[in-house]
Amino acid sequence: MDSTAMTDHHGPQGSGRMMPGRRATVLVVVPGSDQDQALRESMGWVAAFEEDCGLVMDRSATELYAVARAADLKRPLMPPRETTTSLEIDFICVGGRWFHPDDCPPCPPDTNGATAWAWAYYQLIMGAEDDSLCTLWDLMPLPAMV
Numbered sequence: 001m002d003s004t005a006m007t008d009h010h011g012p013q014g015s016g017r018m019m020p021g022r023r024a025t026v027l028v029v030v031p032g033s034d035q036d037q038a039l040r041e042s043m044g045w046v047a048a049f050e051e052d053c054g055l056v057m058d059r060s061a062t063e064l065y066a067v068a069r070a071a072d073l074k075r076p077l078m079p080p081r082e083t084t085t086s087l088e089i090d091f092i093c094v095g096g097r098w099f100h101p102d103d104c105p106p107c108p109p110d111t112n113g114a115t116a117w118a119w120a121y122y123q124l125i126m127g128a129e130d131d132s133l134c135t136l137w138d139l140m141p142l143p144a145m146v
Contacts, residue, residue: 008096009044009045009047009048009096010048010052010096011045011050011053011098012049012052012091012098012100013052013098014053014054015053015054015055015141016090016100016102017100018053018055018141019141020055020056020143021141021143021144022141023138023139023140024090024091024138024141025065025088025089025090025091025136025138025139026049026089026090026091026092026093026136026137026139027089027091027092027093027134027135027136027137028045028046028092028093028134028135029070029092029094029095029124029125029128029133029134030042030132030135031095031128031129031131031132032131032132033131035133038132038133042133042135042137045096046135046137049091049093049098049139050062050139053141056141056142057139057140057142058140058141058142062138062139062140063137063138064135064136064137065136065137065138066135066136067133067134067135067136068133068134069130069131069132069133069134070125070128070129070132070133071131073125073134074125074126074128074130077122077125077126079112079114080112080115080118080121080122081112081113081114082112082113082114092120092121092124094124094127094128099120100117101117104116104117104119104120105119105120105123107119
């Protein structure tokens with residue numbers, strides 16, 4: 001990845017609900033039909049996350065967990081109700097903007113009993129270009145020193 005592209009990457013402004021010593025899950029959505037380039041771009045966002053999130057990360061424990069096209073995630077996706085898979089995701093990065101459960105768009109008027117975070121996941125995936133690459137990463141903040 002060229003150095004200009006890398007300088008555009010930034011992490012979130014804080015650690016959200018992440019806790020030292022507890023694995024965190026990050027979803028990065030990158031538009032583009034070139035899978036290799038989109039994966040490199042996703043890796044840049046994850047590296048920026050590790051640098052900027054406010055916790056010391058065990059970078060050797062970062063793992064790519066899953067990869068899918070947005071179109072594949074959209075097919076079975078239904079408007080959220082009381083629970084959804086997004087509840088297991090700690091951060092979502094779309095279009096260079098980071099979201100987390102305490103900093104996401106509000107629910108629509110009819111929430112179906114779902115949280116704002118569940119609705120954010122739904123809206124961000126449904127709003128992504130079909131050929132966007134969605135990568136799910138596991139990251140590990142180091143335990144706090146006592």
